[in-house]
């Protein structure tokens with residue numbers, strides 16, 4: 001606790017603490033520690049492997065006794081190698097000396113061999129390329145990661161489809177319970193209208209999200225809506241049990257769905273530690289998967305599936321009900337533009353035997369909390385003379401403000417930074433701070449990242465993501481300059497806005513980056529794997545070219 005407070009008040013000390021840890025992890029296990037403060041050299045020495053420690057002890061035993069001649073390192077150039085005089089040696093002394101030298105050489109060779117083994121093992125463990133994905137929450141980082149996996153590790157990507165089906169089920173159920181809660185509120189509000197903050201602004205709305213819109217309650221529920229309310233009510237329980245299964249250590253979301261106003265309550269289910277939740281779905285795969293609680297969890301997931309399948313027609317009826325649609329329109333809530341929207345595909349998704357397509361998996365939403373490194377093997381790319389196979393590590397991070405302190409330790413040795421900017425977010429506010437425009441937050445974040453000294457050597461790439469949603473908003477008549485006043489009277493057209501944003505990102509990079517090189521900017525729609533694949537090709541080319549140049553400089 002004391003340490004947490006210390007880090008909060010002295011963030012640099014937090015960073016320094018991690019930096020030492022990282023250096024220590026990267027330090028060659030058998031090399032002599034370089035000079036650090038005593039505490040940090042302790043970290044180094046503790047990391048030496050047992051085998052090389054033993055070898056070093058044996059070398060010390062074979063070394064000359066402590067009364068060996070002293071020397072001055074300042075004179076190293078003129079006195080090295082030292083000239084030794086063996087003219088007075090007796091034959092026995094000579095034999096002993098030669099034996100000592102042979103033994104020292106043998107141990108030295110053993111140490112060298114050990115170092116080589118450790119080096120090659122470390123090389124095996126360490127990726128050839130490290131790519132970090134940064135950006136605010138919901139910018140599309142994990143979706144870009146999934147695109148990488150789909151393109152370069154399709155078998156593993158497809159093997160996870162059962163896990164993704166549960167996320168999609170949860171995304172779907174959340175949308176349904178949201179619609180049901182509108183009906184509840186309509187009934188209980190008794191003609192009054194409440195003010196509340198929709199989580200996302202309608203594409204057709206010109207009001208900034210979070211400004212508060214007037215509810216138009218559904219006062220008089222028709223018989224068919226009443227029936228739907230009753231028949232779909234078990235989905236509230238299903239939502240909770242799925243959320244509990246996916247993220248059992250998060251009590252807040254396990255209880256999601258109750259209490260708060262419908263549009264304010266979290267749509268999010270988050271997972272601590274990236275993709276580890278997927279292991280919950282590996283049956284018989286060791287760990288907890290065979291434990292009683294896990295079996296119970298699997299039963300709950302199966303049960304949830306049966307309920308969703310049984311509710312299929314009623315979900316379709318609810319989503320297509322004119323009164324529900326009218327209510328959403330009145331409140332400027334465009335569910336279809338929110339993350340994890342699957343209501344328009346219920347017929348397919350709630351059908352027995354449903355397996356998510358890659359497109360479904362790219363659309364699914366689960367919030368990342370923390371940081372996780374994902375290894376990815378890429379096959380040969382001869383264009384720039386690269387090796388037959390490359391191992392990349394893609395680092396995905398949680399983007400909410402509370403998660404950002406955990407990023408810095410992962411900056412070191414990063415080859416490429418992929419900064420994901422959700423350009424459609426210009427009329428939205430942060431979930432964690434309703435007073436902050438999301439695009440503004442993205443630029444602040446970009447500025448901070450550009451000037452971070454640990455990223456000086458990294459190649460910077462910006463992905464202007466969610467371009468499809470930006471286009472939908474602009475086509476629906478939302479005016480960009482109403483939210484970004486510096487845009488002034490430029491045309492309210494998607495291409496012009498994207499050009500403007502590109503200029504701004506480049507300008508900030510040039511101003512802030514210590515070592516500004518060419519900045520690569522691409523427009524993306526991460527839910528479209530075909531167009532994203534072309535961008536990934538370009539990214540790979542840039543990485544190959546960089547590695548090629550670095551190799552030629554060495």
Ligand SMILES: Nc1nc2c(ncn2[C@@H]2O[C@H](COP(=O)(O)OP(=O)(O)OP(=O)(O)O)[C@@H](O)[C@H]2O)c(=O)[nH]1
Pocket residue numbers: 135136137138139140141142143144338339340341362363364365366367368369397398399400465466467468469524525526527528
């Ligand atoms: N329409 C559209 N949706 C996108 C696009 N990119 C991502 N999404 C969706 O946006 C949602 C959020 O994307 P994520 O990849 O989970 O966002 P993230 O940046 O990882 O968010 P955190 O984990 O909270 O930091 C998901 O439902 C994605 O399917 C895009 O280009 N267009």
Ligand SMILES: [Mg+2]
Pocket residue numbers: 141142143366367368396397398399
């Ligand atoms: Mg994520």
